[in-house]
Every structure is written in structure tokens, then in C-alpha cells.
Amino acid sequence: MIPVLIIEGPTASGKSALAMAMAESLGSHIISADSRQVYKYLDIGTAKPDQTDRERVKHHFVDFLEPNQAYNAGAFVQAAGEIISGLHYQGLVPVICGGTGLYIRSLLEGLCKLPPIPAVVREELIGELGSRSLAELHEELNQVDPVSAGKISSNDKQRIVRALEVYRYTAKPLSQHWQEQNPPQSYRAFRILIAPPRELLYSRIDSRLDQMLSQGLIEEIKAVLQMGYSAHDPGLNSVGYKEFIPFLQGEQSLGEALLLAKQHSRNYAKRQMTWYRKQTFDLTILSSDFNLSDINRLLSDKLNPSEGL
């Protein structure tokens, strides 16, 4: 089993600082499990590691897609698996760090084997919604894949469309694909969660947004829009970006946009915390005020079990 260090936590909890410290002390690389830092040009609002950090520690999966390119858990699992094996071959313990819980869970628990589904299939489904109701689509899913239909809310357009596109393209229900899931690559993971008390986290989120603004977030968004990317592209459809579009179009004040961006970041952090409650961690720390040597000791206990056992 390949040993890995995983650092998770809600937005603004201080994951990156811990990851940097650990990667340096292990002499290893950081694998970013973050669905937004993958995009070029979106630096300030995604709190990407800066140049200095990236010179000190090699970061993977940061800054390599255009803002209109799709990315997903499957792509992450595939690519991350390769990097992890490569590092392991060099005798390094990778530091996986990020707030996209689904990516990390998928990496650890595996995904079902599915071919990439062409975007047209989804576009067609969405087009059908012009003349058919969501309820009808849900019913169609119920006919071909009752197991999935039973688990998906009849209001959950995103998941109904997903289950249907899988069925239409592969002619096999999504639920069946899951039954035939391959055993996941297994890692010996040391999982750390940084979970600051809510009040503290919320105030850190608020001040981080203020900081981003003074670092030039607005200019960054303007520049990306000028390159021709749209607010609907996956990159800009992110908390801390989408809220400022109405302001840039003169429909809202900066103050209102800022308030919304903060609010949505807090909502996001809350959802992350709910997700983490279902995950198990080897170590949960309450603040970014961590003790490196304690962590290193626990880490080596877990990753290098003593021969005495």
C-alpha cells in the first residue's frame, strides 16, 4: 500500500500552510485536490499558492486548464493516481491537500469504470428540458434505472441528467456501473482535518475576502472576462467570482457584491463541514496553529508501523 498524507478542511482553514510545512519537512510534492485552483488566471480568488511557495515545493494540478474547460472527479482520480505512483517510486510520501471533498473520497474509495461521455449527450438532455418537464425526465430515469431514480430527488436536475446521460451513452444504468466497480487503488493514508470553530472560521473567511479585494480580485475578474471567458464557464462559476459579475455590469454596488461573496463562502464552508462529519480522520486540529513535530510523529507512527508489531 502506498503511503500518503492527506490534509483537508473548509475554505480558509489554513490547509495550504500546513501542506507547505509538511511537504518541506518530507521533501515531497503537494497534490492539490481543489476543483478551482486548476484554472489559469484565477489566482487571487482561488487563493492559489504564490510563486514563492511553488518554487519551494512542487505543486500538481494547479494552473493547467483554461477557465472554460471542464474538470471532474474522474479526471482528478486518474491523474492523481499517476502522480502518486511516480512519487512513491521515488520514495516520496505525497501531500494531498484540498477542499474538494469528493475528489479525495473518490481517490480513496474508487469510482466506477466509465468511458468519458461526450458533452453532446448532456447538451441534448438539457435541450429536451425546453419541451419536457424535469418530472418527465425523472420518470424516464425511473423506467431505465429505478435504483438511481429512487435515490435522486425529483428536483435535482444535475443528478437526473447525469444518471440519464450515463444510461443513454453506455446503455447501462449508472447504478449497475457502480455494482461492477473495480476495487479502488488502496493507499495507506494519514488523514488530517483542520476544523476551526465556526466563529473563527467565519471571521477568517470575511477578512480573507477583504484581502482578496485589496490584492486586485476585481481586476483579475475583469481581465478574465476580457479574454472572452463567460460567467457561465466553470472557472468563473465559483464563489468569490460570480458574485462580482453583477457589479462589473453596473447592476449592483461593490459593497453588496462583497457581502454576497462572503455569505456564499460561509455557506460553502458549512457544507464542507457537514461533509467532513461523515469522513474519518486520523487527526483533527482546531486551528492553523499546529505543532509540526507532533504531527510528524503521528504521521510516521501511522505510515511506518514499527516492526515490533
Add this chain to the structure above:
RNA sequence: GGCGAGAUAGCUCAGCCGGUAGAGCAGAGGCCUGAAAAGCCUUGUGUCCCCAGUUCGAUUCUGGGUCUUGCCA
């Protein structure tokens, strides 16, 4: 000062031709199998601005206040 408009949940507002009220957002809790910074679910007792009148009954009608707001001066 004149003529209007408004005052209802933390916020923005809907509603009641008279029978004590409801959405969105926020907040709280939860879900989550290739869009996950996404998507979805659950959760709403508040002097319906104040006073008086009409009425079996007023948040709803009438009168008078108070405050806010628009236009004109």
C-alpha cells in the same frame, strides 16, 4: 410646503374585495458516486407602525398620528 407612494419574519417583498399571514434570501440541520467553490432536502408565531372608529370580528375598511420615500416647489 404641495401632491403621491409605502410601513407585514433578521433582509427584500407578496397577500388578505374583513375571519390573526407567506415566498425568496439569510440563519440552523442534513444529503451528496465524473459539474462538487456545483446540485439538492428539511426548518417560518411575526405588537402585519401607533391610536381611535365601523364591525360579531380589522393586519385587511374609515379617520387621525408617526416615520420612510418619490416628484414638484
